[in-house]
Structures are given as structure tokens and as C-alpha cells.
Amino acid sequence: MKKIATAILIAAAASAASADGMKSLESFMKGTQTGRADFTQTVTSPPKDGQAARSKTSTGSFEFQRPGRFKFVYKKPFEQTIVADGQTLWLYDADLNQVTQRAQAQALGSTPAALLASAPDLSALKAEFALESAPDQDGMQWVQATPKGKDGQLKSVRVGFTGDRLAALDILDSFGQRSLIRFNAMQANAALPATTFQFKPPAGADVVRQ
Numbered sequence: 001m002k003k004i005a006t007a008i009l010i011a012a013a014a015s016a017a018s019a020d021g022m023k024s025l026e027s028f029m030k031g032t033q034t035g036r037a038d039f040t041q042t043v044t045s046p047p048k049d050g051q052a053a054r055s056k057t058s059t060g061s062f063e064f065q066r067p068g069r070f071k072f073v074y075k076k077p078f079e080q081t082i083v084a085d086g087q088t089l090w091l092y093d094a095d096l097n098q099v100t101q102r103a104q105a106q107a108l109g110s111t112p113a114a115l116l117a118s119a120p121d122l123s124a125l126k127a128e129f130a131l132e133s134a135p136d137q138d139g140m141q142w143v144q145a146t147p148k149g150k151d152g153q154l155k156s157v158r159v160g161f162t163g164d165r166l167a168a169l170d171i172l173d174s175f176g177q178r179s180l181i182r183f184n185a186m187q188a189n190a191a192l193p194a195t196t197f198q199f200k201p202p203a204g205a206d207v208v209r210q
Contacts, residue, residue: 020133020136021133021141021142022132023141024161024163025122025143025159026122028161029122029125030121031164031188031189032066032165032166032188033189034064034065034188034191034192035063035186036062036064036187036190036192037184037186037187038060038061038062038183039060039062039183040058040059040181040182041060041074041180041181043057043177043179044177044179046176058074059076060073060074060076061075062183063190063197064117065117065192065196065197066120067117067120068117069084069085069086069196070083070116070117070197071083078093079093080092080093081094081199084117084197085197085199086104086197089102089103092199092201092205097202098205098206098207099205099207100210101207101208101210102209112169116169125145127148128148129145129148130146130147131144132144138160140160140162140167140168141160141161142159142161142170143159144156144157145157145158153173153174154171157172164188167182169181
């Protein structure tokens with residue numbers, strides 16, 4: 001009886017903990033329309049030919065306005081800017097002085113950006129992803145998001161929250177590469193200027209339209 005009672009308590013605790021993830025996601029979708037934060041991104045490639053897995057770390061800033069607008073500015077170790085203005089997705093590589101321009105509707109779909117900025121509400125998010133709560137970890141509540149479309153490169157995303165504030169993205173692609181993005185000093189519902197998500201290719205930059 002003691003073992004059964006313990007098992008029931010563990011199951012109940014796990015259920016309560018996992019329910020917090022979906023509750024946090026719902027609160028975030030309802031209550032946070034804009035935001036800005038700094039981020040650290042660690043990309044880990046799967047090991048090859050018996051070698052250990054390799055990781056690369058980048059830092060930068062992030063801003064979003066739902067639905068459909070966001071901006072990642074990578075500052076170290078390489079400068080790169082990704083802007084979605086609601087119609088077009090721009091990617092600027094400073095070292096190459098090259099801009100890639102794509103139609104936003106075709107470029108996003110079932111991507112982590114849809115979790116952050118594209119979906120206007122939770123029901124729209126559920127149309128693109130199968131969502132389920134995951135156990136608490138590292139002081140955060142987590143939601144597992146699996147794309148319903150099977151033709152993309154994204155395998156799954158875990159979204160971490162501290163309360164109703166976005167705290168992390170743990171992204172796994174179909175090649176086994178993992179990207180962990182941690183957001184720092186997140187400002188929810190920050191007042192963002194209208195120019196935040198406007199992008200104009202720098203003078204002399206090569207523009208590639210896809």
C-alpha cells in the first residue's frame with residue numbers, strides 16, 4: 001500500500017508540474033504582445049566519426065511584436081540580423097555583406113518563430129504544433145511543441161517559461177543539431193518604436209531573393 005500511495009503521489013506531482021507549462025504558455029499568448037530581451041544561443045552538432053559533439057555560442061538581442069514581427073540581432077562572434085516585418089523575412093550577414101529576402105509566409109510555417117511571434121493566439125499555435133506539457137527543469141516550466149507538418153527541418157521545440165515570461169527555447173532539428181536559446185532580462189509588453197521591424201539593405205550589399 002505504501003508503494004502504491006507513493007506512486008500515486010509521484011504521478012500527481014508530475015501531473016501538477018507538467019500542467020504549469022501549458023498554463024504558462026497560455027498566459028504568455030494571452031498577455032504578452034511585445035517583448036525584448038538579450039539572448040545566448042548554444043548550437044551543438046551531433047558527434048561525427050567518433051569525435052565529440054561540438055558547440056558554438058552566440059549572443060545578441062531579440063524583439064518581437066505579435067502577430068508576425070520579430071528581430072534577432074546577433075552581435076558575437078559574428079554579426080547577423082534576422083528581421084520579419086510581417087510580409088518579408090530578411091537575413092543580413094555583415095561579414096558577407098549579403099541580404100537574403102524571402103516571403104515571410106513561406107519561410108516561417110512550423111518554425112520556432114511561430115511559437116514566439118507569428119501565431120496570434122493559442123488556437124492558431126495548435127493548428128501548427130502538437131503541444132504538451134513537459135516536466136519542470138532548471139527552474140522553468142516547459143512545453144513540448146512538435147510540428148504537425150512532417151516536411152520541415154524542425155523535429156521538436158521545448159519552450160521554457162518562468163511564470164508567464166518566455167525564458168528559453170530548446171530546438172532539435174531533423175539532422176540532430178540542438179540549439180538552446182536562453183533569454184535574459186525579458187521585458188514583456190515593451191513599447192517598441194514602429195521602426196523596430198523595418199529593414200533596409202545596407203548600401204552595396206548583395207540582395208538575394210528566394
